[in-house]
Amino acid sequence: MNDQLEKKSKPRRKNEEAILSAAAAVFAELGFAGATTNLIAQRAGIPKANLHYYFPTKEALYRTVTNQIFSVWLEAAETFDDCDDPTDALSRYIRAKMMISRKYPLGSKVWAQEIMHGAPQIQDFLDHTVKNWTASRIKIIERWIAQKKINPIDPTYLLYMIWATTQHYADFAHQINTMNDGHNLSDQQFEDAINTVIDIILHGIGLGESGEA
Numbered sequence: 770m771n772d773q774l775e776k777k778s779k780p781r782r783k784n785e786e787a788i789l790s791a792a793a794a795v796f797a798e799l800g801f802a803g804a805t806t807n808l809i810a811q812r813a814g815i816p817k818a819n820l821h822y823y824f825p826t827k828e829a830l831y832r833t834v835t836n837q838i839f840s841v842w843l844e845a846a847e848t849f850d851d852c853d854d855p856t857d858a859l860s861r862y863i864r865a866k867m868m869i870s871r872k873y874p875l876g877s878k879v880w881a882q883e884i885m886h887g888a889p890q891i892q893d894f895l896d897h898t899v900k901n902w903t904a905s906r907i908k909i910i911e912r913w914i915a916q917k918k919i920n921p922i923d924p925t926y927l928l929y930m931i932w933a934t935t936q937h938y939a940d941f942a943h944q945i946n947t948m949n950d951g952h953n954l955s956d957q958q959f960e961d962a963i964n965t966v967i968d969i970i971l972h973g974i975g976l977g978e979s980g981e982a
Contacts, residue, residue, distance in 0.1 A: 785823055787813040792834050793875035800882050801831055801890055828890065835883060835891050838876030839899070841869055849906055855913045856976050859931075860967050866935035867963045877939035903928060920975035927974065934966055 791812035795804045806827050810817040824830035845865035852858040870877055888895055903925070910924035938945065938959075946953055954962065971977070 781823075784813075784815060784819065787815065788820055788823060788830070789834060789837065792830050793879055796831060796834060797875045797878040797882070800886065801827075804831075806830070831879075831890055832894075834876065834879055835894070838869075838873060838880050839894075841873060841876070842866065843902065845869060846902075846906060849909050853913075855910075855918050855974075856971060859971060859974075859976075863931060863935060863967050863970060864963050866931065867938060867959075867966065870935055870937075870939035871959060874939035874942055877936050881936070881940045920973075922974055927970075931970065934970070938962070 788809065792804075792809045795809050795812055798804075799808075804827065806820055806824075807817050809830070810820040813820065820830075824833065846862055848858045848861040848865070852861070883889075883891055906928060907924040910919070910927060913919045914921050914924075942953075949958070
């Protein structure tokens, strides 16, 4: 029985991954309004009926794609919870966010498009999940300020700066590549970018050089 379940689960996971990958690409290119489940199914290489077996509506598929990237961002922010040293916590958070932009650029672009259009599909998610999460991070930063571990800055603007800077490497990758003579940043260039972003932000809130993040 377990073998049968395992045989069923592997194809299911494979199909869902193919659908979500295709959906991220199509939504990033065309936005929610321009994308169709027929085009996504074609990109995924499956019949449209199969897509709707896993995701009954385009809305459900879109929410899954946006939830997926936000879940990855949430995991990156666990550094706030397991470390009360702002240098270590913020260095690891920034590094993780930069690497997410490199590994999941399409998800970031889908999120950016949604926000730029006024978040018509995920406003409720912003009003509750995102705001509550942000409030919890702000409390941690405020504690660091009260303990005089960092300069007395507005935590909200610090988070905005981290998000904007790290996600730039996904959302504006074409511009970055153009400035890099039409090439993707090499591993060393990306590592240099990470360390530069960490150092600038840490210095801006009164912390020393990041060293090894």
